[in-house]
Amino acid sequence: MNTLLTELWPYFLIVLVGYLPNEVWRLFGLVLARGLNEDSQVVVWSRAVATAILAGVIAKLVLFSTGALATIPLSVRVIAAVFAFLVFLGARRSVFAGVLAGEVALLAGGFLFAH
Amino acid sequence: MPAMSAPVDFSSSTAAFFSGAKAAVTSVFMLVLAGTYIGIGALTHDFGLSSWWLAISTVLVWAAPAQVILITTVTTGAALFEIALAVTLSAVRFFPMVVALMPMLRGPTTRLRELLLPTHFTAVSMWVESLRLLPGIEHQWRIPFCNGVSAGYMATATVFGFVGFYLAAGLPPLLAGGLLFLTPMSFLMSTARNARMMIDKLGLVLGLLIGPLLTILDVNLDLMWTGLAGGTLAYLVHRIREATT
Numbered sequence: 001m002n003t004l005l006t007e008l009w010p011y012f013l014i015v016l017v018g019y020l021p022n023e024v025w026r027l028f029g030l031v032l033a034r035g036l037n038e039d040s041q042v043v044v045w046s047r048a049v050a051t052a053i054l055a056g057v058i059a060k061l062v063l064f065s066t067g068a069l070a071t072i073p074l075s076v077r078v079i080a081a082v083f084a085f086l087v088f089l090g091a092r093r094s095v096f097a098g099v100l101a102g103e104v105a106l107l108a109g110g111f112l113f114a115h
Numbered sequence: 116m117p118a119m120s121a122p123v124d125f126s127s128s129t130a131a132f133f134s135g136a137k138a139a140v141t142s143v144f145m146l147v148l149a150g151t152y153i154g155i156g157a158l159t160h161d162f163g164l165s166s167w168w169l170a171i172s173t174v175l176v177w178a179a180p181a182q183v184i185l186i187t188t189v190t191t192g193a194a195l196f197e198i199a200l201a202v203t204l205s206a207v208r209f210f211p212m213v214v215a216l217m218p219m220l221r222g223p224t225t226r227l228r229e230l231l232l233p234t235h236f237t238a239v240s241m242w243v244e245s246l247r248l249l250p251g252i253e254h255q256w257r258i259p260f261c262n263g264v265s266a267g268y269m270a271t272a273t274v275f276g277f278v279g280f281y282l283a284a285g286l287p288p289l290l291a292g293g294l295l296f297l298t299p300m301s302f303l304m305s306t307a308r309n310a311r312m313m314i315d316k317l318g319l320v321l322g323l324l325i326g327p328l329l330t331i332l333d334v335n336l337d338l339m340w341t342g343l344a345g346g347t348l349a350y351l352v353h354r355i356r357e358a359t360t
Contacts, residue, residue: 010168010189017195018185019175021203023235029213030234034227038218045350046211048318052345053208054239054306055322056329056338057180061299063327067158068291081300088304095143098304099297106296110289 076109122253131256135263138248140271143301144240148268149275150297151179156279157286158183162190166280173273177238179298180205207339211346212242219249220257229258236265243305314353321345 036043062081063074084102091097125131139145152173159169164186172182181202188198213234220233245261252260286294310316322345329337 010164011171013189013195013198014168014172014175014185017189017199018172018181018202021199022176022178022181022206022209024203025206025208025210026213026234026237029210029237030217030227030230032210033214033217036214036218040218043215043218044314044353045346046214048314048349048353049342049346050208050211050215050242051306051310051315051318052322052325052349053211053338053342054302055319055345056326056341057208058299058303058306059323059326060330060338061295064330065292065295067295068288069295070292071288072292072296077296080296081303084300085303085307088307093304093308095301095304095308096146099143099147099300102300103293103296107289107293110292 072106072110073113076106076113080105080109123251123256124253125256125260128256128259131252131259132263132266135248135260135265136267137263138260139244139264139267142244143305144244144268145271147297147301148240148272149278150294152272152275153279153282154291154294155179155182155186156276156281157283157291158186158279159276160280160283162186164190166277169276169280170273173276174269176202177235177269177272178206178209179238204336204339208239208342209237211342212239213237216242216245219245220261222254222257225258233258233261233265236262236269238265238268239302240268241265243302243309247309312353313356314349317349317352318346321348 033043061069062077065072065077069077080102083105084098087101088094088098123134125134156166156169159166169182169186172185176182176185184201184205185198188201216233216237217230220230241261241264244264248264249257249261306319307316310319322341325345326337326341329340334340
């Protein structure tokens with residue numbers, strides 16, 4: 001009985017402290033979105049807020065990296081990100097070309113300058 | 116460019132679903148999710164959780180940042196309240212995403228329960244691709260199409276979680292760092308590609324600037340404030356420009 005509980009505990013935690021606190025925002029959104037159309041001002045504003053949050057996440061992942069990415073110097077990460085964006089713009093907004101360029105720059109810089 | 120030609124029509128919901136799934140697995144996010152979930156799979160292995168635990172958390176939580184928080188806290192004896200708080204803060208972004216997405220999916224006869232699945236599926240990858248592709252899809256097929264896109268992404272993430280779990284020990288740090296770099300790069304450029312209107316471009320630029328600034332200033336709930344400040348500022352500039360033209 002106790003071993004079964006011990007084995008099931010991590011799965012129970014997925015629901016309790018993973019699924020529920022995560023899902024609640026999606027459900028709030030669904031409830032609030034009732035009766036709104038695509039052009040309503042709340043939707044336009046929400047889209048701008050979601051975009052800004054996403055941009056904040058992007059900047060934090062590059063500037064304040066954790067784990068293996070943190071072993072590559074900050075300057076290399078920033079230069080690789082700027083380079084990726086320039087290639088993206090130059091390649092008629094190809095996400096694939098941009099991501100590829102960023103990865104090549106990061107790995108080359110990391111290989112030369114890793115701590 | 117789908118928005119410029121006539122909307123795509125389908126013969127059935129099933130056809131729309133599989134067309135969405137096909138769009139998902141041929142998009143750049145496929146590579147991104149594969150890379151991200153290989154990284155998360157390796158992390159799961161390092162923290163002594165099982166590969167099935169990861170698969171179930173992918174299906175139920177369906178948010179890479181929240182899953183990373185879970186993996187790194189549930190085995191280290193952190194207080195449950197603390198874990199739940201960290202997860203819920205990382206998930207605030209879903210609220211405006213769902214609000215912006217639902218009006219694109221909903222038609223005059225749509226019932227609430229049909230929207231429950233797309234609501235659960237809402238995540239960055241699916242949201243960015245849905246906003247790009249849905250305007251080119253006939254309105255009545257948008258929900259199955261969107262579910263197809265999402266199912267394609269979720270299946271990709273689940274499979275590559277297993278791959279990463281079993282690759283775990285093998286990757287040298289530089290390559291592991293390269294995998295982690297996939298996520299911000301693809302998010303940055305796919306968001307930039309979607310930002311055709313000035314308000315979206317401004318929201319992106321402001322978020323990139325305000326996010327790190329609030330982190331340096333050590334502000335609590337920094338991402339929430341980044342969104343509210345950056346998004347609202349972009350919205351106000353948009354309103355002022357509309358009023359003057």
